[in-house]
Amino acid sequence: MLTLLNLLSAVALLVWGTHIVRSGIMRVFGASLRRVLGHGMAQRWLAFLSGVGVTALVQSSNATTLLVTSFVAQNLVGLSSALVVILGADVGTALMARLLTFDLSWLSPLLLVVGVSLFLGRKTSRAGQLGRVGIGLGLILLALQLIVAATHPITQAAGVKVLFSSLTGDVMLDALLGALFAVIGYSSLAAVLLTATLTASGVISFQVALCLVVGANLGSGLLAMINSSAMNEAARRVALGGLLFKLAGGLLVLPWIPALANRLAQFPLSVEDLTIFFHLFYNLLRCLLMLPFVGPMARLCQRLIADAPPQEGGMKPRHLDAGVLDSPALALANAVRETLRMGDVLERMLHHFERLIHGAGREEKAVRRLDDDVDVLYNAIKLYLARMPKDDLSAADARRWAEVIETALNLEQAGDVIERMSGDVAGKSVAARRAFSPQGRKELETLLAQLHEQLRLSLSVFLSRDVESARLLRRAKHRFNLRTRRYAYAHVERLHQRNPQSMETSSLHLELLGDMRRLNSLFCALAYSVLESQGEAPSPEDAVTPPAMAKPDTVADGREMPPRTAPAGR
Numbered sequence: 364m365l366t367l368l369n370l371l372s373a374v375a376l377l378v379w380g381t382h383i384v385r386s387g388i389m390r391v392f393g394a395s396l397r398r399v400l401g402h403g404m405a406q407r408w409l410a411f412l413s414g415v416g417v418t419a420l421v422q423s424s425n426a427t428t429l430l431v432t433s434f435v436a437q438n439l440v441g442l443s444s445a446l447v448v449i450l451g452a453d454v455g456t457a458l459m460a461r462l463l464t465f466d467l468s469w470l471s472p473l474l475l476v477v478g479v480s481l482f483l484g485r486k487t488s489r490a491g492q493l494g495r496v497g498i499g500l501g502l503i504l505l506a507l508q509l510i511v512a513a514t515h516p517i518t519q520a521a522g523v524k525v526l527f528s529s530l531t532g533d534v535m536l537d538a539l540l541g542a543l544f545a546v547i548g549y550s551s552l553a554a555v556l557l558t559a560t561l562t563a564s565g566v567i568s569f570q571v572a573l574c575l576v577v578g579a580n581l582g583s584g585l586l587a588m589i590n591s592s593a594m595n596e597a598a599r600r601v602a603l604g605g606l607l608f609k610l611a612g613g614l615l616v617l618p619w620i621p622a623l624a625n626r627l628a629q630f631p632l633s634v635e636d637l638t639i640f641f642h643l644f645y646n647l648l649r650c651l652l653m654l655p656f657v658g659p660m661a662r663l664c665q666r667l668i669a670d671a672p673p674q675e676g677g678m679k680p681r682h683l684d685a686g687v688l689d690s691p692a693l694a695l696a697n698a699v700r701e702t703l704r705m706g707d708v709l710e711r712m713l714h715h716f717e718r719l720i721h722g723a724g725r726e727e728k729a730v731r732r733l734d735d736d737v738d739v740l741y742n743a744i745k746l747y748l749a750r751m752p753k754d755d756l757s758a759a760d761a762r763r764w765a766e767v768i769e770t771a772l773n774l775e776q777a778g779d780v781i782e783r784m785s786g787d788v789a790g791k792s793v794a795a796r797r798a799f800s801p802q803g804r805k806e807l808e809t810l811l812a813q814l815h816e817q818l819r820l821s822l823s824v825f826l827s828r829d830v831e832s833a834r835l836l837r838r839a840k841h842r843f844n845l846r847t848r849r850y851a852y853a854h855v856e857r858l859h860q861r862n863p864q865s866m867e868t869s870s871l872h873l874e875l876l877g878d879m880r881r882l883n884s885l886f887c888a889l890a891y892s893v894l895e896s897q898g899e900a901p902s903p904e905d906a907v908t909p910p911a912m913a914k915p916d917t918v919a920d921g922r923e924m925p926p927r928t929a930p931a932g933r
Contacts, residue, residue, distance in 0.1 A: 366516050373509035378549045380502030386689040387495035407654060410444050414451020415458070427452040428587045428605065432598040442600055442661040449605040450650040450657075453580065457646040460555050463507060464639050471508070474501030488757065510553055534574050534617045541578020542585060551583035555642050563635040570624035572634070576642045577613045577620075584609040600664040607660060612649035678708070678736035680743040688750055691760045695751075698744055698767045699826065705740045705774045706822040708733050710815065712781045717811050719788050720804060727789040730782055737778035744771045766892055770825050773885040780885070784878050791871045800857060800864035803872055806850045810879050813843055814886070821886040824893060833893040840887035847880050 418427045431445045431452075474497045481494025544554035555576055562572040584606030591602040616623075627637050653660075682700040687693040712733045719726040748768055756764060791797065799807065817839055824832045854872055857865040865872070 366513060370510065370513035373506050373513050374548050374553065376502055376509065377506035377553055380499045380506055381550065383499030383502065384496055387492050387499055407444075407447050407657075410447040411451040411454075411650070411654065414448035414453075415455040416451075417448075418452040418455025418459070427455070428590070428602065432587075432591050432594060432601045435597045435601050442597065442604070442664065443657045445601045446604045446608070446657045446660060447654065449601065450608065450653055453583075453605075453609075453646045454650050456552055456583075457643040460552050461639050461643050463504070463552070463556065464559065464636070468504075468508065471501045471504035474498070474504070507553065507556055510548070510557060534620050537571050537574030538578035538581065538613060538617060541575035542582035543578075544575065545579040545582025546585055546589075549586065551579040551586075554579035554582060555639070559635045559638040562638050563633065568624075569628055569634050569637065570621060572638045573620050573624055573627075573641055574617065576638060576645065577616060579642075580646065581606075581609050581613055596668050596670050600661075600668050603668060604657075604660050604664045607663070608649075608653050612645075612653070616645065616649075678704075678739060680740060680747075683743055683747045685747075685750070688747075689752065691751065691756055691764075694747070695760060695763050695767060698748055698771075701740060701744050701747075702767055702771050702774070703822055703826065705737055705744075705771060705778075706818060706825075708737050708740070709774055709777055709781070710818055712737075712778060713811060713815055713818070716781055716785050716788070717808065719785055720799065720807055720811075722798070727785045730785040734778045734782040737775055741771050741775035744768070762896060766825070766889065769892065770889055773888050777882050777885045780878050780882055784875060787871055787874060791868070797867045797871075798864055799868050799872065800862055802857065803854060803865060803868065806853065807872075807875060807879075810843070810847065810850070810876075813839075813846070814879060814882055817843065817883055817886045821889055825889050828893050828896075830893060830897055833890040836887050836890040837894070840883055840890070843883045844880060847876050847883075851876055 414427060414431075428449060431440070431448050435442060435445045478494040478497025478499075478501060482491050482498060483494075485491040485494075541554060541558065544557060545551040548554050548557070558567075558572050558575040558579065561567045562569060567575070584602070587602040587605055588599075591598045623641075627641065628634075630637060632640070680701055681704065682697045684693075684697055687697065712730050715726040715729045715733070719730070745768065748764060751764065753761065753764065798804075817836070820832065820836050820839065823829075824836055851873065854865060854869070854876075858869060
């Protein structure tokens, strides 16, 4: 019983070490790996080599599969390209199996000592996260040694020898047992190394070992299906395609296993080395043969896993993948993409509001529905960011985290302002059959057009954090404020001229000017965060006197303003 418990604890240590390596690599190189995979998707061979390289780096084809499925789930890459990366990942894990067969007993304690020293000394820095990777690699090597040590007494038991001795004829049964080893051990790599150890000790024959290796590859496909079960349809198609490729390869090679075993046994190598080399070349040849069929496989997976019917109830989050929360670079990128969707919804709200000003009363309901979508996205982003491990964020990631949550909050408040403006126009103008004066409507349309530009520029600054664009956004904010003041004076001038339409809509008109000024401030708030992060002091224009207290003679474009004092805003 104690031996079995030691084996299970070693497997658990292997799973935990793989998780630490994956999270550490993604925190240090997450954005770089994303770019590598993204650039590699353009050509099939580059995508294949990207899968090999990334798997060699993160020490696990399961980790690469999870990364690629998350990209597909967010519509960042196509299914065919993702399947090519999965094939490359299978070759990468076979290469790692060959590397780990060397005597690396000295490397595990070295990695653990260096990794712990770096991680505890500089936890949130890049060096600290590299130390985390070192800890994970050390645990993986240690776990593999413990698995071999724990299975040795098990393989020497008489009952186990009898059990394995029965695996001598049915290649399908042997392959299924290999798949079971991979699923239980949560790693095809551990299953292959265990098979090589059993072969070297004489517990199983070389032919059975080859069947177990083929089955272990099938087990890794089953693990990918289990890991993607909670993801969307696009991600599950990637796991299904990888599993079908492994199944096809197994069905092709299993009938030839007896002949291959007899042929390979003639090579002057130990059976342990032959098992590892068979694993490497089997995956290499299988993946190369499957590359031309990724297109048909993608179409088959799309037919087998159809898209779910669209859910009612408005917009749903699309990019907030919980599977990458332990990788700040990827998680923040997902939150940024979802925040940009909020900006797109706000732009549609402004279009509907503009039609509402022209008397289209039905547009108010459309604005309300879109504001509900903004609220849904904001709550999802807020909860997603709250789940991120902030203690491990670097200074740059922590600043970006704050920018994302602040921008999402500003956009949510802007949605509320637009909804209130729509309700006011619908109730005080459309329903009451009171129209704005032609000049007043033109002024509102001009301000709305500028708000559209401010929103687009703000989202551009949010995405790129470009300092020049931030300065441009700040200047645009001041020009907008000056224009609203000028329009307020122009409206008062129309009141003195006894314009009937202006008098009927005076209160609503001035309220809209104040609300648009508020929208302008919300859209442009990010510019100050970007400029402050670069050490730039606030502009003197930021201290401008409120419009109700000032009587400037001119505005930025040089036009004179009416000499009358504008009434205070709301």
